[in-house]
Amino acid sequence: MASSRNQITEFKLAPGRVLAKKYEIIDLLGAGWEGEVYLIREVATGIERTAKLFFPHRNLKDRSAQFYAKKLHTLRHCPIVIQYSTQDTIIFRNNPVTVLISEYVEGELLSDFINRQPGKRLTAFQSLHLLHSLAAGMECIHTMREYHGDLHSENIIVQRYGLSFDLKLVDMFNSGSPKKQNIHDDTVDMVHIFYEALGGAKHYSKQPAEVKQIVNGLKRSLILKKFRSAGQLRQYLETMQWSA
Numbered sequence: 001m002a003s004s005r006n007q008i009t010e011f012k013l014a015p016g017r018v019l020a021k022k023y024e025i026i027d028l029l030g031a032g033w034e035g036e037v038y039l040i041r042e043v044a045t046g047i048e049r050t051a052k053l054f055f056p057h058r059n060l061k062d063r064s065a066q067f068y069a070k071k072l073h074t075l076r077h078c079p080i081v082i083q084y085s086t087q088d089t090i091i092f093r094n095n096p097v098t099v100l101i102s103e104y105v106e107g108e109l110l111s112d113f114i115n116r117q118p119g120k121r122l123t124a125f126q127s128l129h130l131l132h133s134l135a136a137g138m139e140c141i142h143t144m145r146e147y148h149g150d151l152h153s154e155n156i157i158v159q160r161y162g163l164s165f166d167l168k169l170v171d172m173f174n175s176g177s178p179k180k181q182n183i184h185d186d187t188v189d190m191v192h193i194f195y196e197a198l199g200g201a202k203h204y205s206k207q208p209a210e211v212k213q214i215v216n217g218l219k220r221s222l223i224l225k226k227f228r229s230a231g232q233l234r235q236y237l238e239t240m241q242w243s244a
Contacts, residue, residue, distance in 0.1 A: 007057045008095060011036050018043060019090050019099065023051055032171065034058045039104060049085060052100040053092075065098040067174045072102065075146060080137030080169055105168045111153035113161070114197055121199030124211050131194040131214070132237045133165035138186060138230035147182035149173030151189035153196055183229050190233060191215060191223050210242055 010031070017025045023040040026048070030037045035054040042049060054065050065087060072084035085101040110130075114122060122130065134156070141148065148155075150173035159166040175182060195215050198207060204215070214236075216222035227233040 008055050008093065008097070011053055011092060011097075013038060013053075019051065020088050022088070023049070023099075023101070034064055040101075048104045050082075050102050050104050052102070053090075054098045054100070056095050056097060059098055062098055064174065065100055068100055068172065071146070071172055071174075075141055075144065078137070078140035078144075080134075080140065080167055082168055082170065105157050105159060107157040107159040107166075107168065109154050110156040110158055110167075110193070110197075113158045114153060119199065121203060122197045124198065124208060127194055127197040127211075128237065129163065130165050130197055131190060132234060133167055134190055134193065135230045135234040135237065137167055137169070138190065139234050142183050142186065142229045142231060145178050145183075147175075147178055147186050148189075149175050149182055149185065151186055151193065153193055156193070184224055187227050187229055187233060188220050188223050190230065191227075192218065208242075210240060213240075 013019075013025045013028070013036075015025050015027060019025065019040070022043055024043055026039040026041055028036060029039050029050060035052055035058065038051045038053070040049055040051045041047070052068070059065050069084055069087055072081060075081040076083060082105055083103040085103065088099045088101065090097050090099055114120060117126075138148065138151075148169055150171060151169075155169060155171045157168040157170060159168060191214065195204070195218060198204065198211065204212075207215075216226065227236060
């Protein structure tokens, strides 16, 4: 194993740089524990895509990159999932670096979208539509007995918003083979996102009873007693009764 002294912890690729003679760097989109994500342009076609570059010490034996590629391919028919394109390798500071190429999704992070709203929160009506769109999208993943594993407002992109939300997911977490607990974790995380969108603890006491019946005081056992998957949550939202 390489010493920590030789570990790559950032790439800082400048706009205009060309990777593998195929992809031109346009801009840095984000950075995380595993690597950095860039907006790129295919040199041959001019098509914009995203490139995730993995830090080698976070991608031992290419396991992380292979997990993402295979998972995105498995879930390619789920509209909420970003479409995988291909995988490539570049040399950076004499080290081979795996690059995962996928579609470029225009939009903004859900966290930023919420912060732009009056009072930095959504109304109950908006939040319910957000939760329904998220649950409907996640239902496809759960039906295939798969999971996201790290749902929060900075891992969700809002593409469009109207009566409903068009959403895309990023940064799926690898916790091994899918288990019931992973699906349960996703479901509880969706309720937490709903709670956050409403304004959190500061505004929770003033929410209608129907909202509180979904949030269940953020108690995991109570949430899972009602909703054990995204599909059950979606069905509940579509049939819930409102008091006069």
